[in-house]
Amino acid sequence: MRRTILYLTAAAVLALPAVAAPPNMPMFRWENFTIADGLPNNHVFCVLVDGNRVWAGTDNGLGVYENGKWKIYRPADGMAHQAVLSLALDKNTGDVWAGTMGGLNRISPGRIDTFTQLNSGLSNDIVYGVGIYGDYVWTATAAGASRYNTRTGQWALFNERNTPMFEIWVYAVSPAEDKVYYAVWGGGVLEYDVKTERWKDYNDPDGETELVLFKDQGLIHEITTSVSYVNKILWVSTYFGASRYDGRNWHNFLNKDSGLPSNFTSQVKGVDGDRAWFSTDKGLAYYDGTNWAVYRPAMDTHRPEMLVRDADGNITPIAVTTAPAHNYILGVDFQGDDIWVATAEGLSHGIRVKDNSTTKVTKAHEGRQGKSAMRVAKTLR
Amino acid sequence: MIRLFSIFLLCAAATAATRPGDLLLKFLSPGELAVSPDGRRLYVACENSDELRVVDTTTGGVVKVIRVGHIPRGLSVSANGRQVYIANSWDDTVSVIDTQKLETVATLKAGFEPISAVADKKGEVLYVANRLSSDISVIDLRTGKELKRLEGGRGASYLALSTDGTRLYCSHIYPAINARRGPPESEITVINTITRRVIDRIPLHNSAGVFHLAIASDGQLGAATVLRPRNLVPLAHVEHGGAFVNSIVLFGPGFESAVPLPIDELDRYFALPFSTAITPDRTKLFVSAAGSNTITAINVPALLKFSRTHGKDATNDLSASSNYVITRIPVGRNPRGIVLSPDGHRLYVANRMDDTISVLNTATSKVAFNFDLGGPKTTTPLRRGEQLFNDARFSFQGQFSCASCHLDTTFDGLEWDLEPDGFGVDIVDNRSIENLMGTQPYKWNGGNPDLPTECGPRTEKYVFRRWHWSRDRPVVTCGYPATSRCGLFRSLSARRSRAVAGGNLDHFQSQGSARRDQRSDERMN
Numbered sequence: 090m091r092r093t094i095l096y097l098t099a100a101a102v103l104a105l106p107a108v109a110a111p112p113n114m115p116m117f118r119w120e121n122f123t124i125a126d127g128l129p130n131n132h133v134f135c136v137l138v139d140g141n142r143v144w145a146g147t148d149n150g151l152g153v154y155e156n157g158k159w160k161i162y163r164p165a166d167g168m169a170h171q172a173v174l175s176l177a178l179d180k181n182t183g184d185v186w187a188g189t190m191g192g193l194n195r196i197s198p199g200r201i202d203t204f205t206q207l208n209s210g211l212s213n214d215i216v217y218g219v220g221i222y223g224d225y226v227w228t229a230t231a232a233g234a235s236r237y238n239t240r241t242g243q244w245a246l247f248n249e250r251n252t253p254m255f256e257i258w259v260y261a262v263s264p265a266e267d268k269v270y271y272a273v274w275g276g277g278v279l280e281y282d283v284k285t286e287r288w289k290d291y292n293d294p295d296g297e298t299e300l301v302l303f304k305d306q307g308l309i310h311e312i313t314t315s316v317s318y319v320n321k322i323l324w325v326s327t328y329f330g331a332s333r334y335d336g337r338n339w340h341n342f343l344n345k346d347s348g349l350p351s352n353f354t355s356q357v358k359g360v361d362g363d364r365a366w367f368s369t370d371k372g373l374a375y376y377d378g379t380n381w382a383v384y385r386p387a388m389d390t391h392r393p394e395m396l397v398r399d400a401d402g403n404i405t406p407i408a409v410t411t412a413p414a415h416n417y418i419l420g421v422d423f424q425g426d427d428i429w430v431a432t433a434e435g436l437s438h439g440i441r442v443k444d445n446s447t448t449k450v451t452k453a454h455e456g457r458q459g460k461s462a463m464r465v466a467k468t469l470r
Numbered sequence: 471m472i473r474l475f476s477i478f479l480l481c482a483a484a485t486a487a488t489r490p491g492d493l494l495l496k497f498l499s500p501g502e503l504a505v506s507p508d509g510r511r512l513y514v515a516c517e518n519s520d521e522l523r524v525v526d527t528t529t530g531g532v533v534k535v536i537r538v539g540h541i542p543r544g545l546s547v548s549a550n551g552r553q554v555y556i557a558n559s560w561d562d563t564v565s566v567i568d569t570q571k572l573e574t575v576a577t578l579k580a581g582f583e584p585i586s587a588v589a590d591k592k593g594e595v596l597y598v599a600n601r602l603s604s605d606i607s608v609i610d611l612r613t614g615k616e617l618k619r620l621e622g623g624r625g626a627s628y629l630a631l632s633t634d635g636t637r638l639y640c641s642h643i644y645p646a647i648n649a650r651r652g653p654p655e656s657e658i659t660v661i662n663t664i665t666r667r668v669i670d671r672i673p674l675h676n677s678a679g680v681f682h683l684a685i686a687s688d689g690q691l692g693a694a695t696v697l698r699p700r701n702l703v704p705l706a707h708v709e710h711g712g713a714f715v716n717s718i719v720l721f722g723p724g725f726e727s728a729v730p731l732p733i734d735e736l737d738r739y740f741a742l743p744f745s746t747a748i749t750p751d752r753t754k755l756f757v758s759a760a761g762s763n764t765i766t767a768i769n770v771p772a773l774l775k776f777s778r779t780h781g782k783d784a785t786n787d788l789s790a791s792s793n794y795v796i797t798r799i800p801v802g803r804n805p806r807g808i809v810l811s812p813d814g815h816r817l818y819v820a821n822r823m824d825d826t827i828s829v830l831n832t833a834t835s836k837v838a839f840n841f842d843l844g845g846p847k848t849t850t851p852l853r854r855g856e857q858l859f860n861d862a863r864f865s866f867q868g869q870f871s872c873a874s875c876h877l878d879t880t881f882d883g884l885e886w887d888l889e890p891d892g893f894g895v896d897i898v899d900n901r902s903i904e905n906l907m908g909t910q911p912y913k914w915n916g917g918n919p920d921l922p923t924e925c926g927p928r929t930e931k932y933v934f935r936r937w938h939w940s941r942d943r944p945v946v947t948c949g950y951p952a953t954s955r956c957g958l959f960r961s962l963s964a965r966r967s968r969a970v971a972g973g974n975l976d977h978f979q980s981q982g983s984a985r986r987d988q989r990s991d992e993r994m995n
Contacts, residue, residue, distance in 0.1 A: 195621070
């Protein structure tokens with residue numbers, strides 16, 4: 090009798106739906122840098138990888154990490170302002186361009202040049218975004234956008250008078266060979282066609298800042314913070330979700346129906362047409378086209394946390410021992426398989442763990458059922 | 471250059487000796503030189519005639535004249551000797567000359583006012599220093615297309631390749647934009663020719679115009695010629711000496727930082743140091759003084775020893791040069807480009823205002839003979855005017871010529887403390903001579919209504935200070951025929967009062983006049 094009950098119980102447990110193994114998502118060992126390590130300031134707005142060097146734009150200076158050491162540039166060294174909001178690399182010349190709260194800097198070995206709205210054609214000294222393609226440096230500023238030809242020294246100005254932008258607070262730019270995209274805070278997305286030199290705007294089709302009436306019908310929201318144009322796919326981050334546009338179809342992401350930990354997204358950076366990284370105020374999120382992974386200190390315990398969400402919405406916590414410095418993420422850049430992350434409380438270096446075939450399941454979630462089955466099976470042996 | 475001639479044309483208009491045909495004479499004005507790897511040919515860029523002249527170094531004869539672009543300046547020979555690259559500064563192009571066919575085989579587009587063109591050792595890319603755009607073009611020699619521009623300093627002009635070909639150095643004739651009333655600052659831009667990127671900028675403190683560079687055969691020593699003016703010293707203090715310190719600056723792996731050292735002496739200056747060359751055995755260094763018509767020969771071991779023992783303490787020490795200068799060699803007028811023969815036995819010197827090449831024996835440091843490039847033999851008033859413009863001998867102790875501030879008839883980009891002298895407050899900038907015609911009145915207060923007033927008596931007063939200028943006084947000979955230079959100045963009008971045409975001061979001139987007449991202690995800041 091006893092044996093029968095045992096067999097029936099085991100059968101009932103084994104009949105339960107098998108817990109699917111979480112999808113194989115990248116795992117990192119995180120190393121964090123703060124002022125104590127030589128970082129100029131813990132509030133890091135942006136990060137740029139330049140070969141073996143890593144640049145960090147912070148609230149109090151620009152830092153460059155090379156050979157294990159930080160070197161800092163501030164206004165006394167020639168920077169236009171101590172708050173460095175954006176960074177871009179000219180891959181041709183090796184020059185680094187920094188957008189600051191007081192102008193645009195070009196950092197060339199041994200020299201820092203400053204461009205301001207008074208000494209150049211820069212639209213405004215508050216330079217939120219900078220991007221480079223070919224000979225052109227594109228800037229996104231608090232009062233419009235501008236473009237600098239590094240070969241001829243010529244500036245072009247773009248604002249509400251010669252583009253469809255109805256808001257001139259421009260937050261980010263992503264230039265490429267065929268198109269240049271701007272994120273306009275409160276004004277959606279602007280697209281510049283390089284060949285025809287024409288502008289086109291993309292706005293929230295429902296016009297509702299508080300609601301999403303028409304999902305996937307267009308841009309998720311007007312308050313855009315970042316754009317990333319990679320392999321003909323446009324990724325957009327907003328304070329109210331994120332969007333992906335393939336030139337014909339929009340696909341939007343909200344935290345309620347995707348793996349986004351929060352709709353408040355400061356940056357999106359596309360890896361390719363299918364994969365992207367999202368910097369939110371509740372963690373760093375990675376989307377591989379189907380599944381999501383979130384990396385952060387847990388919101389409640391502040392302990393290192395990694396969560397994986399599959400296509401069916403199943404969320405699996407992955408046991409990790411390190412995490413980015415803070416959950417408020419402001420930007421990322423890639424260094425091979427590694428990732429560098431700008432956070433509100435330091436700069437984080439995610440060192441890719443190559444062998445992540447063994448994933449450990451924590452107690453605190455749906456894995457409970459699987460564990461019970463294992464316990465039973467053990468007993469049956 | 472044609473515009474410069476036009477300016478002096480106006481001044482010389484009334485001179486009896488000017489004949490109508492004189493204005494059409496085309497002088498060559500050889501400015502820069504390059505030599506073939508086997509030493510048999512000398513390539514000469516002739517700025518005024520828009521030519522490349524090819525000289526046989528054995529006979530001294532011109533074997534070919536090749537038409538190139540407008541105002542050709544710098545030139546170089548490829549590592550294999552098969553091409554000559556010549557920068558056409560007013561066409562914004564570079565001519566590529568085939569040295570076997572002796573003809574132009576390509577014309578490449580460069581940046582604004584290219585001055586130097588140097589190819590890498592493999593012959594894959596051409597680097598071109600563009601003066602007006604202050605950058606360096608990187609041009610693919612296979613396609614002729616520009617790959618990119620590298621940011622140089624202000625007025626990027628002269629290039630030199632390191633011996634191993636991995637580094638390219640660029641100097642600049644204008645100083646960087648700097649804090650007002652601060653010393654002029656410049657740089658030598660260092661480019662890695664493998665990555666084709668700027669990797670360093672060597673700061674040059676208290677330096678304005680920097681010209682040619684030379685790299686020693688062991689790659690350890692670099693030298694560049696540099697003007698180090700004390701531009702904020704009141705002009706009256708020129709008599710105290712050292713308002714212009716003509717120098718060379720040493721740099722390279724053997725130096726922690728650049729070390730400038732004077733080539734001047736206590737009471738004699740060697741104005742506008744332009745070009746430099748280091749013998750292959752690294753025993754001698756030669757510098758052309760374009761304003762003083764001399765070549766300075768320097769003992770390199772003594773120079774290096776002095777730089778290590780005294781270094782930066784000697785940058786303004788006018789007695790320093792006695793420790794390393796061997797001798798001064800008189801050559802022709804306005805010696806600019808110099809180049810050594812590959813074996814180092816000869817130094818060729820381009821005498822720009824004589825249309826000749828002086829050939830020096832480097833062992834004896836003496837002129838062996840001259841090559842005549844075949845320019846006109848008549849010296850016209852316009853040509854004399856240009857010779858004077860470049861000649862420093864009429865300034866106190868030969869410190870500077872007009873060309874020292876008006877580099878290549880443009881400007882040096884510095885503010886100067888010039889008259890009227892309230893001492894230390896009259897800061898003005900010199901202007902470009904180019905395109906001057908038709909822009910009267912002149913002077914910063916508009917007080918000179920025409921060119922004769924601007925450059926006649928004031929030039930006589932401050933530069934040719936040996937003469938009291940007068941319309942009626944007999945001409946004093948000064949090495950020129952009486953009917954030329956002095957006749958030129960004699961033809962100028964008497965100095966008028968500071969007034970615009972019509973005799974009245976406008977509102978701003980009245981203000982300026984009142985301020986000028988104030989005592990310095992009454993002046994409000």
